[in-house]
Amino acid sequence: MTKPEIFDLVIIGASFAGLRCAKTAALRGLRVLVLEQKQSAGARVRTTGIFVKEAAEEMDFPAKLSRKIYGVRLYAPALTSIDLHSPGYAFHATDTPALLSWMAEETIRAGAEIRFGCAFRGLTEIAGGYGLKDLGINTRYLVGADGAKSAVAGALGLSANKHFLYGVEVGVPLDDAVDPNYLHCFLGQDVAPGYIAWAVPGPHHIQIGLAASEHKKPSIEQALVHVQRALGMERARIVDRRAGAIPAGGGLRRIGTSRTLLVGDAAGLVSPMTAGGIQPALRSGRRAGQAIAEYLLDEGPCPAALMARENPRFRIKRLQRLLMDVGLPDAVWNASLGTAPMRAVAQWLYFHRRTKGERLRLEALDRMVPTQALRDRPDRHWDWGRLRDNK
Numbered sequence: 098m099t100k101p102e103i104f105d106l107v108i109i110g111a112s113f114a115g116l117r118c119a120k121t122a123a124l125r126g127l128r129v130l131v132l133e134q135k136q137s138a139g140a141r142v143r144t145t146g147i148f149v150k151e152a153a154e155e156m157d158f159p160a161k162l163s164r165k166i167y168g169v170r171l172y173a174p175a176l177t178s179i180d181l182h183s184p185g186y187a188f189h190a191t192d193t194p195a196l197l198s199w200m201a202e203e204t205i206r207a208g209a210e211i212r213f214g215c216a217f218r219g220l221t222e223i224a225g226g227y228g229l230k231d232l233g234i235n236t237r238y239l240v241g242a243d244g245a246k247s248a249v250a251g252a253l254g255l256s257a258n259k260h261f262l263y264g265v266e267v268g269v270p271l272d273d274a275v276d277p278n279y280l281h282c283f284l285g286q287d288v289a290p291g292y293i294a295w296a297v298p299g300p301h302h303i304q305i306g307l308a309a310s311e312h313k314k315p316s317i318e319q320a321l322v323h324v325q326r327a328l329g330m331e332r333a334r335i336v337d338r339r340a341g342a343i344p345a346g347g348g349l350r351r352i353g354t355s356r357t358l359l360v361g362d363a364a365g366l367v368s369p370m371t372a373g374g375i376q377p378a379l380r381s382g383r384r385a386g387q388a389i390a391e392y393l394l395d396e397g398p399c400p401a402a403l404m405a406r407e408n409p410r411f412r413i414k415r416l417q418r419l420l421m422d423v424g425l426p427d428a429v430w431n432a433s434l435g436t437a438p439m440r441a442v443a444q445w446l447y448f449h450r451r452t453k454g455e456r457l458r459l460e461a462l463d464r465m466v467p468t469q470a471l472r473d474r475p476d477r478h479w480d481w482g483r484l485r486d487n488k
């Protein structure tokens with residue numbers, strides 16, 4: 098029988114959260130393997146890929162992979178609109194396939210290994226870690242960065258996302274009719290019940306899409322007609338399609354054990370109101386990489402306990418989501434969009450500082466950690482011999 102390969106850390110999923118976690122942990126000296134079911138990190142991308150300012154601050158990337166957008170043009174169902182800006186604020190529309198491929202290269206450069214076309218199918222608990230089913234791989238620590246419907250969470254009996262928005266999007270060629278200085282966002286019960294439709298002038302295409310509440314079936318054809326009419330665009334050839342489930346129930350509670358942790362979408366870390374998940378995925382990936390390295394190398398606190406305290410729960414945004422699910426009639430949007438109170442709410446939603454809550458939580462943690470409770474670890478003494486022999 099061939100002996101299993103042994104890693105300190107195996108991460109399932111080579112996207113924002115998984116690659117960020119892998120790079121951080123590898124730089125800190127762990128032997129890291131990432132398993133990804135797709136053939137490359139940039140294949141079959143399931144996101145619009147807009148980086149809010151805080152996401153761009155979280156991770157530097159080559160400027161050629163994005164273009165900055167400084168404002169939001171928000172349209173009522175009757176197509177009247179307001180323009181929103183905030184001094185010093187920019188969104189980044191990214192070439193997401195190229196950006197994820199670049200992140201994968203950076204992760205490998207940091208010393209981690211990535212195996213593409215390799216799906217997680219289950220695990221067995223062994224002394225001091227886990228054995229991965231059918232793969233001949235043992236690991237001391239396992240991270241689930243495998244997205245909204247996490248197989249790792251299922252295999253470990255951890256919390257799972259239950260509430261979703263569904264997003265669907267197409268890419269069309271750039272068109273002079275579309276003002277490239279704005280994210281164009283469209284309200285309306287018909288076009289995007291429970292959320293918005295959008296047109297994003299990206300680096301190479303205009304991405305037109307919508308997200309809608311889980312019980313409503315989003316129609317991309319209807320959204321396309323509405324958006325193209327509103328912007329005066331030609332009906333254009335579709336060059337790209339993306340779709341996926343977006344967790345909308347807020348941060349999950351049981352996100353790990355003493356040797357496992359969920360990050361990114363798998364941990365429910367998406368704003369239920371704006372559906373933005375890239376910044377929390379990057380942040381939770383980085384923090385997980387740091388915490389796991391400290392745990393395995395320096396007897397640091399249990400990463401799952403630490404992250405459970407750090408992760409946002411999105412309480413206010415969950416309440417706002419309930420209101421959006423009920424849905425305002427189009428007539429209310431048409432009458433109220435130009436008013437000062439509605440403008441103030443929209444301004445806050447698009448431009449509020451997303452890391453303020455995180456800073457407050459981290460300050461509170463600094464006062465708490467290390468505590469004895471966090472330092473108590475049942476599996477403190479790793480038995481490498483037993484792990485290698487898969488006993």
Ligand SMILES: Cc1cc2nc3c(=O)[nH]c(=O)nc-3n(C[C@H](O)[C@H](O)[C@H](O)COP(=O)(O)OP(=O)(O)OC[C@H]3O[C@@H](n4cnc5c(N)ncnc54)[C@H](O)[C@@H]3O)c2cc1C
Pocket residue numbers: 109110111112113114115132133134135143144145146147148149215216217218242243244245248263264265266306339340341342343360361362363366367372373374375376378
């Ligand atoms: C249509 C749409 C548009 C969006 N637009 C935005 C946006 O503009 N801005 C924003 O901030 N957020 C956006 N989001 C949300 C954002 O994309 C996610 O929050 C973010 O991608 C989460 O990153 P992640 O690394 O946690 O998971 P994911 O990006 O979902 O990656 C999970 C990875 O795990 C892999 N995987 C899954 N199962 C297995 C398995 N069994 N074995 C091996 N690998 C596996 C998948 O192939 C994938 O590569 C959008 C979402 C959708 C659906």
